[in-house]
Amino acid sequence: MAEHAASEGTSPPMLEVDDLVKSFGGLRAIDHASLSVAPNTITGLIGPNGAGKTTLFNIITGYIPPDSGRVRFRGDDITNLPAHKIFLKGLCRTFQIPREHPSMTVLENLMLVPPHQSGEFVLAAIFRPGKVRTEEARIRQQALEVLEFLNLTHIKDEYAGKLSGGQKKLLELGRILMAEPAMVLLDEPGAGVNRTLMQRITDNISYMQRERGITFLLIEHDMDLVMNLCDPVIVMSEGAKLMEGPPEVVRNDPRVLEAYLGGQYAAAEG
Ligand SMILES: Nc1ncnc2c1ncn2[C@@H]1O[C@H](COP(=O)(O)OP(=O)(O)OP(=O)(O)O)[C@@H](O)[C@H]1O
Numbered sequence: 001m002a003e004h005a006a007s008e009g010t011s012p013p014m015l016e017v018d019d020l021v022k023s024f025g026g027l028r029a030i031d032h033a034s035l036s037v038a039p040n041t042i043t044g045l046i047g048p049n050g051a052g053k054t055t056l057f058n059i060i061t062g063y064i065p066p067d068s069g070r071v072r073f074r075g076d077d078i079t080n081l082p083a084h085k086i087f088l089k090g091l092c093r094t095f096q097i098p099r100e101h102p103s104m105t106v107l108e109n110l111m112l113v114p115p116h117q118s119g120e121f122v123l124a125a126i127f128r129p130g131k132v133r134t135e136e137a138r139i140r141q142q143a144l145e146v147l148e149f150l151n152l153t154h155i156k157d158e159y160a161g162k163l164s165g166g167q168k169k170l171l172e173l174g175r176i177l178m179a180e181p182a183m184v185l186l187d188e189p190g191a192g193v194n195r196t197l198m199q200r201i202t203d204n205i206s207y208m209q210r211e212r213g214i215t216f217l218l219i220e221h222d223m224d225l226v227m228n229l230c231d232p233v234i235v236m237s238e239g240a241k242l243m244e245g246p247p248e249v250v251r252n253d254p255r256v257l258e259a260y261l262g263g264q265y266a267a268a269e270g
């Protein structure tokens with residue numbers, strides 16, 4: 001974590017959001033939001049309900065256009081690019097990776113992920129079967145390694161539709177590893193999972209950042225997960241960045257408490 005702090009400011013940002021604005025009718029969901037994510041960090045994005053976190057993710061990943069402002073990924077302006085082009089640039093959101101195919105095995109599900117497999121093309125299979133076989137063998141080997149890493153080898157031949165909710169979440173992380181993106185946006189990876197599984201998910205995200213150099217930006221309401229995993233933490237409130245800092249600083253900042261309590265009071269009054 002200290003390494004991140006040391007490298008901040010020296011390396012160019014992985015992701016930059018510059019003065020974004022997005023309104024839905026009369027409601028300004030994103031209100032001149034600017035923030036950046038440093039490479040090789042697990043950056044947390046927190047904030048009360050309605051702060052604009054999901055809308056921000058939707059704009060970054062090309063699902064909705066902003067009214068104004070820019071998004072840059074590894075220095076490239078990606079504002080208004082279609083979602084699939086952003087994905088191919090290496091910025092991936094978990095649900096962009098196709099959902100598991102319930103009638104295929106866990107192993108087959110992983111093997112489907114990498115883009116541009118020549119095995120997908122019938123003509124390639126007919127005219128260059130050797131190349132297809134080699135590539136398939138390589139992808140199979142990669143999938144087996146991912147399964148071993150996630151401790152899922154014992155269920156590699158199970159149908160994905162039969163997995164428990166927690167196993168499906170781990171398979172989702174496996175699909176990220178297969179896609180080899182530069183950056184992943186995660187929307188509440190800890191939602192609806194028990195503590196043991198939460199720990200496995202946390203460990204896996206840490207591993208992907210540490211060993212594979214993947215940068216993460218994750219929305220999470222579970223403060224334990226945020227405090228254990230993320231550094232820095234960005235706090236959003238009313239459509240813009242309220243503050244950013246290491247988890248222990250954010251946790252104790254009175255502005256953050258006020259933003260959350262304000263939201264709760266508003267909800268209670270509403
Ligand atoms: N498609 C939409 N049409 C109209 N209003 C929307 C739309 N999407 C989001 N909003 C509104 O924009 C505001 C920000 O919502 P958003 O979902 O981005 O917040 P959030 O921080 O992700 O909240 P939560 O933590 O509850 O998921 C909210 O007031 C929401 O009702």
